Amino acid sequence: MTGTNDSSRPSDAALIGRYLDGTLDGAERAVFQERVRSSADFRRRVVDESAVHAALRDQQTWVEADRVKKGVSGSPLLRTAAMFVGLVAVATICLLVLVNRDGPSDRGSSQATIGALATVVSSSDPEFVIGQVLGAGKLRLEEGFAEIQMIAGARLALDAGTETYLVASDRIRLLSGSIGADVPKGAEGFTVETPSGKIVDLGTRFGVSVADDGKTRAELFQGEFEVYAGDKDPRRYKGSAAVTIGRSGDINEPSENQVTPSEFPMPLLVETIEIIRGEFDQGPFHVGDPAPGIWGGDVAEIVGRENGISPHSGQGMLRLVSSSKYRGPSANTSCNIRQWVDLQDQLFGAAGIEGIRVEAVCHANRIAGSPRIDTQFRLNTEAFKEMPVSTEDMLASRLLQREVSLLSDDDPTTWEQLELSTAIPSGSRFLLIEVGSIENIQDAIDGDQPEFEGHYMDSVEMRIIIPARPSVR
Amino acid sequence: MPDNEHTLDPNSRRHQEAVQALFVKNSRDLRFFVLSLLPSADDVDDILQEVFLVITKKAHQFTLGTNFRAWVFRIARITVLNELRKSKKRPCLLEDDVLELLACEGETVLADTSMLDALGRCLNKLDGRMKQFVRMRYEDGLKSSKIAEAFGWTPNAVYVTLSRARLSLRKCVERELRHREATS
Numbered sequence: 001m002t003g004t005n006d007s008s009r010p011s012d013a014a015l016i017g018r019y020l021d022g023t024l025d026g027a028e029r030a031v032f033q034e035r036v037r038s039s040a041d042f043r044r045r046v047v048d049e050s051a052v053h054a055a056l057r058d059q060q061t062w063v064e065a066d067r068v069k070k071g072v073s074g075s076p077l078l079r080t081a082a083m084f085v086g087l088v089a090v091a092t093i094c095l096l097v098l099v100n101r102d103g104p105s106d107r108g109s110s111q112a113t114i115g116a117l118a119t120v121v122s123s124s125d126p127e128f129v130i131g132q133v134l135g136a137g138k139l140r141l142e143e144g145f146a147e148i149q150m151i152a153g154a155r156l157a158l159d160a161g162t163e164t165y166l167v168a169s170d171r172i173r174l175l176s177g178s179i180g181a182d183v184p185k186g187a188e189g190f191t192v193e194t195p196s197g198k199i200v201d202l203g204t205r206f207g208v209s210v211a212d213d214g215k216t217r218a219e220l221f222q223g224e225f226e227v228y229a230g231d232k233d234p235r236r237y238k239g240s241a242a243v244t245i246g247r248s249g250d251i252n253e254p255s256e257n258q259v260t261p262s263e264f265p266m267p268l269l270v271e272t273i274e275i276i277r278g279e280f281d282q283g284p285f286h287v288g289d290p291a292p293g294i295w296g297g298d299v300a301e302i303v304g305r306e307n308g309i310s311p312h313s314g315q316g317m318l319r320l321v322s323s324s325k326y327r328g329p330s331a332n333t334s335c336n337i338r339q340w341v342d343l344q345d346q347l348f349g350a351a352g353i354e355g356i357r358v359e360a361v362c363h364a365n366r367i368a369g370s371p372r373i374d375t376q377f378r379l380n381t382e383a384f385k386e387m388p389v390s391t392e393d394m395l396a397s398r399l400l401q402r403e404v405s406l407l408s409d410d411d412p413t414t415w416e417q418l419e420l421s422t423a424i425p426s427g428s429r430f431l432l433i434e435v436g437s438i439e440n441i442q443d444a445i446d447g448d449q450p451e452f453e454g455h456y457m458d459s460v461e462m463r464i465i466i467p468a469r470p471s472v473r
Numbered sequence: 474m475p476d477n478e479h480t481l482d483p484n485s486r487r488h489q490e491a492v493q494a495l496f497v498k499n500s501r502d503l504r505f506f507v508l509s510l511l512p513s514a515d516d517v518d519d520i521l522q523e524v525f526l527v528i529t530k531k532a533h534q535f536t537l538g539t540n541f542r543a544w545v546f547r548i549a550r551i552t553v554l555n556e557l558r559k560s561k562k563r564p565c566l567l568e569d570d571v572l573e574l575l576a577c578e579g580e581t582v583l584a585d586t587s588m589l590d591a592l593g594r595c596l597n598k599l600d601g602r603m604k605q606f607v608r609m610r611y612e613d614g615l616k617s618s619k620i621a622e623a624f625g626w627t628p629n630a631v632y633v634t635l636s637r638a639r640l641s642l643r644k645c646v647e648r649e650l651r652h653r654e655a656t657s
Contacts, residue, residue, distance in 0.1 A: 012636075014632045017631075021632075036575060048640065053639060054504075056607065057508060062612050065594075
């Protein structure tokens with residue numbers, strides 16, 4: 001061997017270089033291993049060089065280096081992927097089919113797969129296959145509609161005729177057409193460059209389109225974004241906004257400033273619907289008339305640990321007491337509480353589209369010890385086009401009703417889960433979520449008998465899933 | 474992501490999805506970690522897929538809110554060791570105890586995406602020959618022996634130059650990240 005520290009041993013640099021290249025011969029391997037075992041400094045050096053070696057093998061490093069060399073300012077930090085992905089997107093990140101389109105020259109399959117920037121998660125264009133991994137380069141959707149999941153977390157929807165260039169795991173250049181973006185927490189900083197400016201997301205849902213004349217239109221549907229144009233200071237927008245950027249870099253806010261989400265394709269949205277006091281944490285609690293954000297219904301109260309049962313989460317749980325608005329048994333056979341949810345804020349111009357789903361979950365538990373104790377719990381959800389003001393209204397405007405129930409076990413140390421998943425009809429604006437227990441064993445009607453001896457519910461959650469859609473013009 | 478992920482039943486589909494989403498979030502760092510254990514491997518993504526399948530199967534063992542990175546890096550290390558032991562295509566390069574020593578050291582190293590941004594800038598600061606060798610080795614994918622042939626150098630001389638370049642880049646990245654932290 002040549003290039004050694006002494007006549008019998010290769011230098012540390014040569015050993016590490018050969019290790020990283022995978023070309024250590026037998027004798028060199030023995031020396032390398034001896035050095036790793038005996039020298040903390042050598043071990044550290046191997047690991048430090050391996051880290052740089054790994055990063056240099058990532059194609060993204062070279063994209064960034066080229067950008068810095070060209071003096072492109074505002075290089076964003078590459079962020080780690082954000083939390084939301086569906087099962088298909090998560091699994092396909094592990095697949096190895098890479099397509100480079102009009103991008104940097106092919107560096108060979110191993111380095112190219114390392115440079116993945118996005119994955120196709122849905123597509124009706126035969127050129128894009130679900131699970132296909134995309135690297136830096138131009139992307140044009142000829143027909144149909146597609147969704148891609150960027151590695152850094154943003155999820156994009158593209159209409160037919162849209163042409164983009166994938167620059168980095170959190171940056172695209174929109175050359176023509178329309179995109180819709182959903183950028184979850186942790187993926188902030190996602191950037192859309194256009195011929196006339198750029199939009200930097202600060203945690204949001206928004207749409208961008210580029211017209212044939214190069215004019216950009218950006219609409220904010222939720223959260224915040226910043227708009228950059230020319231040499232001007234960026235402008236920040238929150239909540240809801242519509243902005244145009246002319247070819248000369250002038251930013252205009254149309255006087256009506258009304259957003260039109262239906263004019264942009266939108267990716268899949270999965271969002272938690274806030275159920276007020278769904279955790280039943282301790283504090284003042286009054287069951288009144290049900291309304292958005294307020295539990296209403298029969299007699300129930302929030303308690304801490306009792307009867308050998310601890311709350312499913314937090315410090316409190318709901319105890320169901322009686323089957324009417326009054327303490328004491330009644331002719332009714334179930335104790336229910338319910339809350340209305342207004343979907344207006346969740347729908348983002350999706351009102352009227354088909355395929356929207358809601359999922360609800362709650363947890364139930366009860367005392368044991370006697371075969372006379374009722375065992376049945378229920379979870380119910382209903383969808384309405386309007387908020388009813390009377391029972392007749394309820395029947396007239398109800399679009400859907402779905403219910404699940406379970407017969408609980410005899411073990412007060414375990415909570416059991418009720419889960420419900422259903423499509424809701426297009427036109428649904430209000431949801432009713434209802435939880436309760438049923439006198440399925442013994443109907444107590446005597447004033448001295450408790451209807452529900454120890455029946456508890458906790459952790460009520462709900463989420464809405466709005467399918468991806470193309471623009472509707 | 475649901476607000477109440479910590480209350481999910483570990484055996485539920487939603488818990489599994491939450492664990493899978495954590496995998497995606499950490500997948501870049503994980504890729505670097507596996508690459509650092511298998512520096513000359515071309516099938517890193519196969520191993521990542523294997524790790525993904527393991528974490529999916531064992532999702533119920535992970536408590537949301539605890540240190541996912543430590544858990545998944547441990548699984549990745551075991552997966553790499555198993556792969557090296559069983560693969561006939563790739564005879565085990567290093568012995569188990571040496572791999573364990575490097576893997577444990579590697580888990581503490583900043584080999585993650587926060588380095589990439591700084592690395593792009595540091596590459597442009599390398600001096601002429603080092604930058605040229607690094608580009609040929611990593612951007613063009615040439616083996617060190619080919620670079621040596623092209624310049625009439627010995628392979629070991631090329632190894633030494635590349636090693637110095639990597640260490641120089643490492644120091645530059647640390648400086649950049651320290652500077653960013655100090656000015657943020």
